[in-house]
Amino acid sequence: MNIGEIIKDALKYPLLDWKNILILGVIIVINGMSADAVSLGVTNTYVKWLLVGIGFIIGFFASGYIFRIIRSSLDGKLVLPEFNNWVDMGIDGIKVFLTFIVYSIPAILIILILIVSFFESFALSLESIGLNSLEFLLNPSLSVLWHGILIVSGFLYDLFLFIMPDGGIYALVGILYMIIITPILLVAIANMVYYEGEFKSAFRFREIVDEISSIGWGNLVKWYVTAGIIFLIIFIGINIIISYIFSLIRLDIVGGLLISLIVAPYFFMYFARAVVLYYMPD
Numbered sequence: 001m002n003i004g005e006i007i008k009d010a011l012k013y014p015l016l017d018w019k020n021i022l023i024l025g026v027i028i029v030i031n032g033m034s035a036d037a038v039s040l041g042v043t044n045t046y047v048k049w050l051l052v053g054i055g056f057i058i059g060f061f062a063s064g065y066i067f068r069i070i071r072s073s074l075d076g077k078l079v080l081p082e083f084n085n086w087v088d089m090g091i092d093g094i095k096v097f098l099t100f101i102v103y104s105i106p107a108i109l110i111i112l113i114l115i116v117s118f119f120e121s122f123a124l125s126l127e128s129i130g131l132n133s134l135e136f137l138l139n140p141s142l143s144v145l146w147h148g149i150l151i152v153s154g155f156l157y158d159l160f161l162f163i164m165p166d167g168g169i170y171a172l173v174g175i176l177y178m179i180i181i182t183p184i185l186l187v188a189i190a191n192m193v194y195y196e197g198e199f200k201s202a203f204r205f206r207e208i209v210d211e212i213s214s215i216g217w218g219n220l221v222k223w224y225v226t227a228g229i230i231f232l233i234i235f236i237g238i239n240i241i242i243s244y245i246f247s248l249i250r251l252d253i254v255g256g257l258l259i260s261l262i263v264a265p266y267f268f269m270y271f272a273r274a275v276v277l278y279y280m281p282d
Contacts, residue, residue: 003219003226006277010227014269017080024065024083024268025261031059032260061086064093066272070193073276080269092197096189099202103185110174183224186271187212190279215278223278227271235267 014021033051065081068089072081083089101108191211192202201207212220239259246255 003222010270010274013273014266020080021265024265027062028264029260031055060090060093063096064089067092067096069272070276095199103181107174107177183220186275190275227274238263
């Protein structure tokens with residue numbers, strides 16, 4: 001396995017068709033509409049939730065196109081696949097999304113623990129000054145009129161104690177888990193694509209482990225670290241440069257739009273191609 005050739009090919013691959021980069025970029029922009037709506041001043045709750053729903057559904061097409069890139073590359077095609085058969089692409093995207101969710105369950109559980117602990121800390125802050133948490137939620141004006149300062153200071157103190165000794169550990173474990181599981185998750189998705197989108201093939205753990213073993217766990221680590229470092233250096237570097245330039249001219253929204261429209265889709269394509277070349281390097 002020549003890691004250098006894999007990375008070189010993966011970096012050049014998205015540039016074969018700028019039109020498809022822009023189409024995927026538009027999908028990513030729509031997917032992030034709920035976050036953009038806040039910066040654009042949208043305050044209506046129903047509108048924001050509508051945008052969240054639309055963005056969530058549109059996100060499946062981005063995942064479906066990644067699926068399509070992997071399938072096209074496995075078939076030996078050297079050009080980017082077209083955007084067509086949108087229903088099939090959306091269904092494939094749902095499979096990719098569900099695979100991600102299943103492999104992320106331990107991290108999701110950690111997040112739930114953090115959330116529960118967060119609200120427990122909040123409830124204790126209220127009870128320490130004689131308020132019931134349900135009463136507070138039903139009548140939040142109480143905190144503003146009589147107990148605002150005590151609640152905020154007590155809550156921040158509890159949150160600080162929570163994050164430092166315990167929450168930080170949970171978060172670290174969750175991050176480490178995702179770092180470790182991500183390359184295996186990517187191989188699992190490639191395995192699902194290889195079996196024509198058969199969902200259960202993403203969870204044939206022995207087969208996936210055997211596939212990785214045949215290629216070499218050392219090669220997996222080298223590929224993952226190299227691809228990841230390239231991603232961090234270039235992607236984050238470009239993001240910082242674009243954000244900085246457009247912040248100077250007070251056009252932060254335009255900078256964010258360029259990142260979502262061009263930079264993000266480029267690196268989605270890059271990683272998808274790199275996964276295939278690792279999964280079937282020959």
